[in-house]
Amino acid sequence: MPVATTITFKNVVCPFCSLLCDDLAVSLKDGRLKAGHGACPLARHGLEYTGTALSPHVDAKPVPYVDALGRAAQILRSARQPLVGGMGTDVRGCQAAVALAERCGAAVDHMHSDAALCNTFVLQSRGGMLTTLTELRNRADLIVFVGTDALATHPRFYERCVWPSSALITSRLKSRQIIYIGDKLKTRHGTGRGRRGAQLVACNRHEIADILGALRMLHRGRNPATTGIITRARLAQLNEVVRRLRAARYGVLVWSAAELDPTNRELVIQAISELVVALNETTRFAGLALGGADGGTSSANVCAWQTGFPGRVNFTAGKPEFDPELYRGRTMLQSGMADALLWISSFGTDAKLPVTQVPTIALTRPSQRVARSAKVYIPVGTPGVDHDGSLFRLDGVVSLPLRGLRTPQMPSVAHVLTQLRERL
Amino acid sequence: MLVRLKGAVVYDPMHGIDGRRMDLFIRDGIMVPAPRRDTRIDHTYDVRDRIVMAGAIDIHTHIGGGKVNIARALLPEDHMPYAVQGSPILRAGSGHAVPTSFITGYRYAEMGYTACFEPAMLPANARHAHAEMADVPIVDTGAYALLGNDDFLLRLLAGKTGQKVINDYVAWIVNATHAHGVKVVNPGGISAFKFNQRDLDLDVRHEHYGVSPRRILKALARAVHELGICHPLHVHGCNLGVPGNAETTLKTIAAVEGLPLHLTHVQFHSYGREGDRGFSSAAARIAEAVNSNPNISIDVGQVMFGQTVTASGDTMLQYRGRRHAHPKKWVCMDIECDAGCGVVPFLYRDHNFVNALQWCVGLELFLQVRDPWRIFLTTDHPNGAPFTTYPRLIRLLMDRAFRAEMLDRIHPEARKSSILDSLDREYSLAEIAIMTRAAPARSLGLQTRGHLGRGAAADITVYEPNRNAERMFSKPALVFKDGVLVVRDGKVIQSTSGQVHATRPAYDRGIERVLKQYFDRYHTVSLGNFRIGSDELLGFGRSAISVHPCVPR
Numbered sequence: 001m002p003v004a005t006t007i008t009f010k011n012v013v014c015p016f017c018s019l020l021c022d023d024l025a026v027s028l029k030d031g032r033l034k035a036g037h038g039a040c041p042l043a044r045h046g047l048e049y050t051g052t053a054l055s056p057h058v059d060a061k062p063v064p065y066v067d068a069l070g071r072a073a074q075i076l077r078s079a080r081q082p083l084v085g086g087m088g089t090d091v092r093g094c095q096a097a098v099a100l101a102e103r104c105g106a107a108v109d110h111m112h113s114d115a116a117l118c119n120t121f122v123l124q125s126r127g128g129m130l131t132t133l134t135e136l137r138n139r140a141d142l143i144v145f146v147g148t149d150a151l152a153t154h155p156r157f158y159e160r161c162v163w164p165s166s167a168l169i170t171s172r173l174k175s176r177q178i179i180y181i182g183d184k185l186k187t188r189h190g191t192g193r194g195r196r197g198a199q200l201v202a203c204n205r206h207e208i209a210d211i212l213g214a215l216r217m218l219h220r221g222r223n224p225a226t227t228g229i230i231t232r233a234r235l236a237q238l239n240e241v242v243r244r245l246r247a248a249r250y251g252v253l254v255w256s257a258a259e260l261d262p263t264n265r266e267l268v269i270q271a272i273s274e275l276v277v278a279l280n281e282t283t284r285f286a287g288l289a290l291g292g293a294d295g296g297t298s299s300a301n302v303c304a305w306q307t308g309f310p311g312r313v314n315f316t317a318g319k320p321e322f323d324p325e326l327y328r329g330r331t332m333l334q335s336g337m338a339d340a341l342l343w344i345s346s347f348g349t350d351a352k353l354p355v356t357q358v359p360t361i362a363l364t365r366p367s368q369r370v371a372r373s374a375k376v377y378i379p380v381g382t383p384g385v386d387h388d389g390s391l392f393r394l395d396g397v398v399s400l401p402l403r404g405l406r407t408p409q410m411p412s413v414a415h416v417l418t419q420l421r422e423r424l
Numbered sequence: 425m426l427v428r429l430k431g432a433v434v435y436d437p438m439h440g441i442d443g444r445r446m447d448l449f450i451r452d453g454i455m456v457p458a459p460r461r462d463t464r465i466d467h468t469y470d471v472r473d474r475i476v477m478a479g480a481i482d483i484h485t486h487i488g489g490g491k492v493n494i495a496r497a498l499l500p501e502d503h504m505p506y507a508v509q510g511s512p513i514l515r516a517g518s519g520h521a522v523p524t525s526f527i528t529g530y531r532y533a534e535m536g537y538t539a540c541f542e543p544a545m546l547p548a549n550a551r552h553a554h555a556e557m558a559d560v561p562i563v564d565t566g567a568y569a570l571l572g573n574d575d576f577l578l579r580l581l582a583g584k585t586g587q588k589v590i591n592d593y594v595a596w597i598v599n600a601t602h603a604h605g606v607k608v609v610n611p612g613g614i615s616a617f618k619f620n621q622r623d624l625d626l627d628v629r630h631e632h633y634g635v636s637p638r639r640i641l642k643a644l645a646r647a648v649h650e651l652g653i654c655h656p657l658h659v660h661g662c663n664l665g666v667p668g669n670a671e672t673t674l675k676t677i678a679a680v681e682g683l684p685l686h687l688t689h690v691q692f693h694s695y696g697r698e699g700d701r702g703f704s705s706a707a708a709r710i711a712e713a714v715n716s717n718p719n720i721s722i723d724v725g726q727v728m729f730g731q732t733v734t735a736s737g738d739t740m741l742q743y744r745g746r747r748h749a750h751p752k753k754w755v756c757m758d759i760e761c762d763a764g765c766g767v768v769p770f771l772y773r774d775h776n777f778v779n780a781l782q783w784c785v786g787l788e789l790f791l792q793v794r795d796p797w798r799i800f801l802t803t804d805h806p807n808g809a810p811f812t813t814y815p816r817l818i819r820l821l822m823d824r825a826f827r828a829e830m831l832d833r834i835h836p837e838a839r840k841s842s843i844l845d846s847l848d849r850e851y852s853l854a855e856i857a858i859m860t861r862a863a864p865a866r867s868l869g870l871q872t873r874g875h876l877g878r879g880a881a882a883d884i885t886v887y888e889p890n891r892n893a894e895r896m897f898s899k900p901a902l903v904f905k906d907g908v909l910v911v912r913d914g915k916v917i918q919s920t921s922g923q924v925h926a927t928r929p930a931y932d933r934g935i936e937r938v939l940k941q942y943f944d945r946y947h948t949v950s951l952g953n954f955r956i957g958s959d960e961l962l963g964f965g966r967s968a969i970s971v972h973p974c975v976p977r
């Protein structure tokens with residue numbers, strides 16, 4: 001018996017949220033990973049996850065890999081309208097998924113697309129002015145969090161970007177101010193070391209669009225009517241906010257579509273975009289959308305360059321068709337439009353497998369629960385844990401290499417999908 | 425495997441061959457001399473009377489990376505009506521002005537192109553650019569790393585750092601991003617825009633760093649030259665699209681004091697301020713400057729009428745151009761203390777005075793620059809027009825009657841203010857072969873591309889002669905890529921993966937210590953992860969990395 005040694009990896013890129021922090025220390029002993037320096041709760045949970053059910057299953061029974069693959073091919077071959085859902089994978093996995101969808105006439109939809117597409121819709125209707133993490137970190141002297149505090153979904157955003165120990169323009173970091181707009185936000189993190197506290201514009205989620213609209217009017221020198229939520233006292237506060245916005249040299253509005261009110265989030269994002277554009281008449285501002293976890297940004301980018309659309313693409317006619325309403329995965333399953341589901345989720349420890357009557361092929365991290373519930377279950381490795389790969393960060397510009405940390409016991413999504421495609 | 429192309433009418437300017445009838449021989453993807461009489465020939469293509477050239481090379485085309493993909497996401501209307509069916513051998517896709525990656529490769533190959541160079545690869549976006557371009561089938565790819573707006577370089581210049589360190593930095597970036605060349609876009613201007621400076625002429629100082637575009641330009645031109653990178657500094661100058669910018673362009677030419685320089689999409693930089701509308705052609709003056717400065721090469725960035733999208737690193741000028749967006753939407757993005765991008769959809773109309781005159785300016789440049797070895801055919805795809813308009817552009821250059829016919833259709837005031845109808849030059853096939861093959865290959869230092877001599881890669885285009893040059897160039901009879909027949913009768917019949925062209929200038933490792941410290945202090949990515957490994961690059965799906973030598977000077 002060889003003595004179990006501990007290997008420590010440094011500068012590990014963490015694939016478990018869309019910040020892709022790349023300064024983690026991770027140690028490996030007996031095939032088990034332990035998260036060290038730089039690991040947030042999401043990283044720890046993702047890295048240290050050990051699922052059971054390492055063998056592929058068909059009808060909840062363990063089978064050899066080739067049998068699972070054969071059964072999966074059969075399901076896809078006999079389906080009229082398959083759906084490739086989840087899309088929780090890296091760049092190579094997305095490429096393989098689109099290729100497979102094209103081969104079998106499937107639709108493609110990412111698990112977080114409801115939120116992500118709100119950003120897309122606003123982009124497609126009016127465009128926008130955007131920025132990236134390193135710009136925010138070094139240049140911003142004002143950061144406005146709209147409807148989010150970023151904490152739950154991007155735990156190290158403050159440490160890595162908002163309050164770094166140094167910035168290219170020191171004065172901007174020193175004078176950096178934070179404003180929050182929304183409710184139930186943890187504003188404590190908006191206070192830097194020895195700096196003044198953050199300002200909070202407290203309002204309900206569904207009121208955010210009105211607040212942003214009022215800010216834009218005030219910026220334009222017009223007074224919004226004092227009705228509804230825009231009270232006199234509120235107006236005084238908003239005037240103060242506008243004063244700060246206008247005085248900023250480089251402001252960033254940060255939002256997370258998933259955390260906005262689902263009934264009007266497109267309006268909010270549109271209002272953000274309009275406010276940013278208006279402020280650029282005299283100073284510099286830009287927007288930064290959080291989100292894009294589970295390979296969401298990678299899926300959008302790969303779909304765009306391979307199909308011409310950022311997602312919700314259907315190949316049933318042999319060519320890519322984009323219809324964000326019609327090809328919404330959940331709707332396709334509920335309406336009976338889709339008659340087979342291939343579900344991909346290689347990052348999350350909770351596979352988010354949709355409950356559906358149609359035969360399901362699940363490519364997920366090892367999970368007893370999925371093994372029992374899917375028609376065909378093929379456990380897959382996680383990019384950046386079990387195998388190499390690459391992922392796009394939330395800003396859609398930067399992508400990072402992922403390195404496998406342990407001897408893979410399971411194949412990659414790309415590998416499985418490529419073999420599956422060959423059988424169709 | 426020995427293949428013969430029999431009876432070809434060959435245009436191979438690198439070897440002074442101008443329409444000579446001869447047989448060509450390919451062995452295992454490489455051009456070889458005629459074998460001995462008794463050698464067995466495995467396959468013969470009868471190409472009697474057909475015009476044969478090396479595969480064409482596009483020196484400046486935006487085919488991959490962040491801004492192109494933002495353009496796709498922004499414009500479903502550029503894709504929905506242009507969806508393309510897949511087949512057992514070809515992938516599906518879509519797009520008119522910014523086609524998807526697969527369609528881009530197929531369409532280029534179908535026009536006889538075998539190599540494309542993405543001119544604006546942001547180092548921070550290089551991994552994406554290469555991954556995306558690996559999905560552009562058949563053609564070889566390469567990219568120029570964008571520098572000159574990155575805070576690291578501007579700090580070096582502000583700190584009066586010596587040229588040696590700048591050279592090391594440039595070389596490091598080229599290596600780390602597998603670039604083939606170096607480009608500067610609106611030197612300092614993209615960065616200045618982040619500091620709310622709204623314009624920046626050649627000798628104006630960057631508000632924060634105190635350096636002028638001239639300084640940046642000189643430092644980079646010198647770095648590229650001294651490192652021995654074959655392709656000269658690729659320059660998208662100051663004041664793109666601004667009336668009167670020809671002055672800046674002339675000053676830019678003078679600024680480098682004889683160092684080699686490639687000025688890109690010069691059409692957009694050749695405007696005067698004369699006439700009632702304050703907008704005129706200065707193409708004659710620019711052409712004259714190019715003619716008398718042998719260190720200068722240009723590509724044109726011809727405008728062709730129709731819908732397209734402009735995608736550029738030049739946020740400062742794209743922001744200014746947002747008012748002309750058609751449809752009414754646009755994106756500007758500040759990127760990673762590295763550069764930026766601006767995407768503005770645009771409709772060039774022949775009845776619009778400015779657009780019509782832009783069209784004239786491009787053609788005036790083509791017709792007045794005398795040396796086809798120093799002027800390359802581009803539309804700055806997709807900025808002036810999609811690359812699929814090249815055959816029509818070639819006809820405009822080769823066919824005076826057609827040009828006159830088109831000239832009759834444009835805005836009459838534009839026609840009047842242009843000297844175009846007095847220019848009766850017609851490009852010859854040999855000149856087209858120079859401008860689309862031999863000259864770009866020479867400028868890029870591609871020793872085995874752009875010609876058909878011994879040892880060249882068998883990238884070959886066979887055209888059916890036609891008096892209508894547009895028809896001839898839009899539908900080659902045969903196209904070979906590295907000896908593989910990929911196109912027959914203008915349609916892709918087989919898809920392959922091309923190579924990625926790169927260069928590897930040497931540098932002092934000491935720069936990595938400085939850079940590591942900089943990245944650790946300011947960036948959100950570590951230096952090690954910023955760099956792209958060769959294995960990683962190949963893993964994206966290119967068939968090989970073709971490394972071109974540097975000769976330090």
Ligand SMILES: [Zn+2]
Pocket residue numbers: 484486543688689804807
């Ligand atoms: Zn360009």
